[in-house]
Amino acid sequence: MPDQTRWSEMTDAEIEGLIRRLPVKQPAAELRGRVLARSAGATHRPPLLRPAIALGTLVVLIALDLLTLGAQERRLAGALPSAGAATIARQPDEADSLRDLKDVGMPYLSARLHLTRSDGETYWQLRTRLLETGEGG
């Protein structure tokens, strides 16, 4: 417990004086060696070297990415059978396939719009026509 009476008799200036007078701790002697040994391991890199390292890393990553993609494509190409003439002939007409989608509303409109956009028909023209005629053309 602090000596309360003694402290209450002291002014702020006396307390400050006591703090000032008391010895302060010093770092351990071996701390210098430890700090300097650790800082010796850290190397300073000139500012220009950092972007160069970043750029090099980026190039290597892109190259690795391309290599991986190329290998995957080659594996996929080997696994898939080539499309024969019969497969192509059996493909249904796009308009037929869209007719099945007629009742689904917006998805149908979107799909139909995609097909008719090349004819210069806008979404609103197509929508108006569908509402008026009730059929997808």
Added chain:
Amino acid sequence: MESSRVLTGSHREEAERSGDRPARAAGIADLYDAHGAGLYRYLLAVLGSAQDAEDALHDVFAKLARHDLARIRDPQAYLFTAARRQAVQVLRERSRRRDHEDATSWLDVAVADPADRALALDLDRALGQLPAEQREVIYLHVTEGHSFREIASACRIPLNTAASRYRLAIAKLRSLLEGGE
């Protein structure tokens, strides 16, 4: 914040120009000799733990070693700012972990004059119970003898804040010493 030795700029610039590792190491050693003890005491005052103060000092010098020494115009200011940032980081981590240990002060009670030893023990305990920012301002003003203007500038706080923080710290210290709280 010691200023007993000032590292010559030419020494550090020479080390940087030559990319000479021994010269760089000598530059860092010079900086440690000039400011290491002061920084350690400052970190001890703020963090209240010898282990944390040593770790923080390690980090400060490890960061310094990655820095371009030739571009540091005022090593003392640079190191103080780095140490303060490190201390703030440690305190934040501590509050995130909700660690609360009894802090130790920067006073070396063991080697105090026997006549002052009882008072020194009381002071050590009371200083340890103050918040870090109050310990910081007492250390810088009383032990290091810095003016409030210097403290405000170094800690990037308004002058009035530095002064009022000090007044609050002394009032709290007195209250603790007189057996309050």
